[in-house]
Amino acid sequence: MVGSTIPRRAFGRFLRGLREQAGATLLTAGLQIETSKQTVMRLEDGLATKVSTPQLKELLDLYKVGPQVRAEALELWEEVRQQAKAAKAQGIAKGWWQAYADQYAPHFNHYLRLEEVTNHLTTHQLVLVHGLVQTPKYRRAIIKETHPSMSAVNVERRLELAARRQERLRDNDFRLDVMLSEAVLRHQPGGPPAMIEQLRHLATIGESDNVSIRVIPHSVGMYRGLATLSFSLLEFPDLARHLAEPPVVYTEGSEGALYLEQRDTITRFKDAISEIQRVALSEKDSREFISKIAKEYAT
Incomplete structure (x- = not known):
């Protein structure tokens, strides 16, 4: 590390x-x-x-x-x-992401530092697929919608940044647990072609030993995640002696982000995760559910 x-x-x-x-x-x-x-x-x-x-x-x-x-x-x-x-x-004192500092908001720099060293990231998403499991076409569609005048060069640099972040998934000591509202699968950045590719990717990567993809279908009705909204919980490996890095909850909006570290806040989010996981489909059923929606887009 x-x-x-x-x-x-x-x-x-x-x-x-x-x-x-x-x-x-x-x-x-x-x-x-x-x-x-x-x-x-x-x-x-x-x-x-x-x-x-x-x-x-x-x-x-x-x-x-x-x-x-x-x-x-x-x-x-x-x-x-x-x-x-x-x-x-080794030339990494400032972090590899600093080379892309002009491609993300200032508040995201701290998140990238945390994402680089977390050993367990749990995320609940209501609107969009989490960046660590987005496909290039899906990501490109989001960039073009949110930054329509962005140059082709900068679009490609943002895609490079996304690809570098996803290298964490190759680390067997890193675990990613993704919980997605069915709404995420129904929204269509890039239209059906991009969504077919994105959903197939979710179904495939969810079979990795260190990645879990679970869906909360609309049929569940009201559940804790609808009140908690989208968030990511980052946890860190134990350090030497009695030092420890406490978990961090990251929430992001269109105009900024929050980093939450208070113990009672972390406890509430962990409780929310347990409740969301309780109503979510199993990994196997989620893959089948995702594949079914991908087939709907293909027809």
Whole structure:
């Protein structure tokens, strides 16, 4: 997981806990190491900074941590630094997606970082197929509808970005659980030809060991997902020692997105997932359902 931001984010959260336990403000911490409070905030948010090891030691002095916590903090810090060096050496310090930064909204940059390192993504979609399982024709139709004046070059770059994201599906340590409202299968970006291809792709990729595609048919009536709306839950692998990266729920609208991390919020979404899965068709029945609709489009 070279280049991952997850250990850095976990370390930042650990450091924030020490500061808050000590009752120190961001301003006080910044003054202690002769930098701005914004830099300390970036450090605690798991973002890259120019904070040095001597400066980190000064922060630990300010927080009055014990010898054991200090040693652990410095050891973790060294792991984060070594990982950053390895990522820089491989040319992936900023993430491969940065080459396409002009092709997505600013808020999506953080999502791509999380998607790159999650080991379990569960998504519920009411309107469109999730990007990780979209076909090029389907994606192209969405791009042309939402950005009708976009140049052919930029359309192709967006398709390249989508293809790069989908490389995660080749990772056997990554699992994708997709729950689709029947409405997703009935909407027709690109018309019947594009939908036939898209639905066949869903039926095929759903047979992969690490991918699950399940459909909630209209016949179910009201179900929890209609109130929860579309969302994605990203979970992360366990880290060394007691550090952990908590799950994140991502919800997106036409004008922005939300990243939800509060424990009670995550619990509510996990409960919603359980309820949605309870009424969804099985994977086998979903494949048959999807194939049936594809045949309808072909006639």
